[in-house]
Amino acid sequence: MGILQPKRIATPVGLDMGTTSFRVVELKPTSGKPLLTHMGSIQVPPGVIVEGEIADPALASQALSQLWKETGLRDKQLTVGISNQKVIVRLVELPYMDEQELRGALQYQAQEYIAIPMDEAILDFQIVGEFTTAEEEHMMEVLLVAAQKDMVQKFVETIQQAGLEPEVIDVSSFALLRSLGETAPLILEEGKEAEAVVLMNISAGITNIVVVEEGIPRFSRVTAMAGDDFTRAVANALNLPFDEAEELKIKVGLPEIASEGETAAVPKLVEVAAGSRGSGWQDEGGKEAEAAEVSTYFAGEDLERVSKAQQALVHETHRFIDEVRRSLDYYLTQAKVASIQNITLTGGASQLPNLASYLEKALQVNVSYGHPLKKVDVAPSLLERAEREESSMAICLGLALRGVEV
Numbered sequence: 001m002g003i004l005q006p007k008r009i010a011t012p013v014g015l016d017m018g019t020t021s022f023r024v025v026e027l028k029p030t031s032g033k034p035l036l037t038h039m040g041s042i043q044v045p046p047g048v049i050v051e052g053e054i055a056d057p058a059l060a061s062q063a064l065s066q067l068w069k070e071t072g073l074r075d076k077q078l079t080v081g082i083s084n085q086k087v088i089v090r091l092v093e094l095p096y097m098d099e100q101e102l103r104g105a106l107q108y109q110a111q112e113y114i115a116i117p118m119d120e121a122i123l124d125f126q127i128v129g130e131f132t133t134a135e136e137e138h139m140m141e142v143l144l145v146a147a148q149k150d151m152v153q154k155f156v157e158t159i160q161q162a163g164l165e166p167e168v169i170d171v172s173s174f175a176l177l178r179s180l181g182e183t184a185p186l187i188l189e190e191g192k193e194a195e196a197v198v199l200m201n202i203s204a205g206i207t208n209i210v211v212v213e214e215g216i217p218r219f220s221r222v223t224a225m226a227g228d229d230f231t232r233a234v235a236n237a238l239n240l241p242f243d244e245a246e247e248l249k250i251k252v253g254l255p256e257i258a259s260e261g262e263t264a265a266v267p268k269l270v271e272v273a274a275g276s277r278g279s280g281w282q283d284e285g286g287k288e289a290e291a292a293e294v295s296t297y298f299a300g301e302d303l304e305r306v307s308k309a310q311q312a313l314v315h316e317t318h319r320f321i322d323e324v325r326r327s328l329d330y331y332l333t334q335a336k337v338a339s340i341q342n343i344t345l346t347g348g349a350s351q352l353p354n355l356a357s358y359l360e361k362a363l364q365v366n367v368s369y370g371h372p373l374k375k376v377d378v379a380p381s382l383l384e385r386a387e388r389e390e391s392s393m394a395i396c397l398g399l400a401l402r403g404v405e406v
Helices: 057-071 099-112 149-161 172-180 227-238 242-252 265-273 291-297 303-334 355-363 380-388 390-405
Strands: 013-017 021-028 035-043 077-082 087-095 121-132 138-148 165-171 196-202 207-213 216-223 340-346 366-369
Touching (some): 035 057, 035 390, 077 172, 087 216, 138 165, 138 216, 149 165, 172 196, 196 303, 227 242, 227 303, 340 390, 355 366
Parallel strands (some): 013 077, 077 165
Antiparallel strands (some): 087 138
């Protein structure tokens, strides 16, 4: 079963099987942008998908059947994305050879680049470039993908048990690139030095990090640090049930980062309310502040509770940023570029208030949000929902786009 090789299917349907929800979209090819005609999502219980792998096939299959029923999808063929520690992506340099010769050679040479035993792996590749060395040796760059057979087979069987047919198995990080390829600054202006752009999809259970140079994914990593870790941090700090901690996390977010020479008013008031600067509503200048501003901002939340939640989120954010930094530093030790200037965020957990500002300040890069809906037109009946859920749709849209772009 190939992973990278293109294959057109009758109706492009993309399925993203996430930790807390499954999401599907259907596109209709047109003479212009493809049209988003169906979209749907369904919540799944904890433990169905764990770190990107199917842990409970029976419940996963039931959820898929219900999702198709609720969404009104008739087409059973689909492209599904996989993203976990059992998927390996490597960009390797090899002496130039034709594709048929390369396919045979990789059966013997691929083990040098992947940790999965060859008899347990599904292997695929794509030639992405050619170059000549200083010694005038003709070389090529090959994007090599390997996935553990048993893990992939579990996805296939689970989907088939729901009466569906996984026509294409794709890598979620490639789907992310496909959905953001024209909405993130991937191609540089002539005369500029090469730069790398990071696409980062932060979901509930995993975070996909893809480093792209001039449209080519040169580094891909999956980390289990994601949105649920932020929720657990709040739950532990306040001894709350997970669902209640999730609601509070979304409501209060991270405190604003004060501009240089300024104080962020609302977080400072929260700090005062928590008793860390004495009693009374005061800013640094000792002036009385409007308590009403805070109560309006946090919709009546107890301010000590808000402060504890934000402190937990700040601590978890530092851990998350350290994880991202390690990945980017590792990439830069091998890369031809000197720095990374841009990060484009997608994923439901990326919407944590003020997270982009913390990433931007800590990593010293420009951070913006991706807009995968720019790649498609949307049926009028779906427009309001699609705009509301856009950030969570990047991967499933990218999966469906594979069916209209080959």
